[in-house]
Amino acid sequence: MDTPYPMLNELALNLAELDAQHLRRRRTVVESAQGRELLVDGRRLLNFCGNDYLGLAAAPELRVAAIAAVQDYGVGSGASHLVCGHQLPHERLEQRFADYLGLPAALGFSTGYMANLGVITALVGRGDAVFADKLNHASLNDACLLSRADFLRFAHNDLAALERHLAASTARRKLIAVDAVYSMDGDLAPLAELLALAERYDAWLYVDDAHGFGVLGEGRGSLAHHGLRSPRLIYLATLGKAVGTAGALVAGEAVLIAWLLNKARTAIYTTALPAAIAAASEAALGLIEAGEARRLRLQARIAQLRGGLAGTAYTLLESTTAIQPILLTSSEQAVALSQALRERGLWVAAIRPPTVPSARLRVTLSAAHEEADVAALLAALHELAGKPGA
Known part of the structure; x- marks a missing residue:
């Protein structure tokens, strides 16, 4: 129905077009x-x-942990992590996650989307280059665009195309960003070969393991599945999939995590997740380890x-x-x-x-x-x- 507002009429027409296209x-x-x-x-x-x-989203162990944390810490965290919102359950979760992966340190984010935005924009910018698989999750693509770095996409799992991009790049800093398990196809990234290219061309390798953590590598995720360790690796696990809760954690070298704590805007300028979510997530890690x-x-x-x-x-x-x-x-x-x-x-x-x-x-x-x-x-x-x- 037409209204006196042309911008609303245009949106209504656009929605009708979406309906017609299913x-x-x-x-x-x-x-x-x-x-x-x-x-x-x-x-x-x-x-x-x-x-x-x-099957952990409604597990009794997670419910018990969350309820106990609400009793001790209330419902809201009340502030960002860098003000006064970083409560003991947040700290325990980050430490437990890093220990479980065998990595030096970890940092929590409110969502996987915010983690991808925060990490990539904190590490690359103008004069840098980011290289991304064409089937990457939308949040990785958005992060690459917002970083203002040169954004070069390569055909899905096409290592030769990626190497051509890397060899031709004169960027000051390079970052390769991939999903470990592709969310709409279900296949795996060739992480060992990607890491070899990162080593050869002096690049970071950022691995979004939203759909691998908890399932692959005896629960430790895709890095464990492929047997990979390197200071060049930056590892993301979201908590809303196999963990059954919400939020995300990024793990890597201690200096990397310290930099993200200071420069990842999506971690700095937002209220911390409720402590109950962190407590339930830590309980889930125990179930994953024994799962x-x-x-x-x-x-x-x-x-x-x-x-x-x-x-x-x-x-x-x-x-x-x-x-x-x-x-x-x-x-x-x-x-x-x-x-x-x-x-x-x-x-x-x-x-x-x-x-x-x-x-x-x-x-x-x-x-x-x-x-x-x-x-x-x-x-x-x-x-x-x-x-x-x-």
């Missing part, structure tokens, strides 16, 4: 805790679209899904991780198939451009899933494979 985003209200099942509009749905890979049984259950569900879709009409990307994308021909097909699964009690997210270059269902698995849950998803996918629009 690209408009809308939120769904969840009425329950995260888990293998979610309550939506009074109906239970099997959850195949969350990132709670180890091989959870990781084995997750691997079993991954194998079950991949085996069940082998030889079908569905195109399943090559992934050994909890992220199992099914490529589709159009955004319309992705939305229709997601809705058809929802009608059968299964929630699988339809991911469309511009988030990804090609539409897909992004199936995510968890240690909380039972064999019968994945069997139900497979049965529905098999049923829908021959239907129009599937």
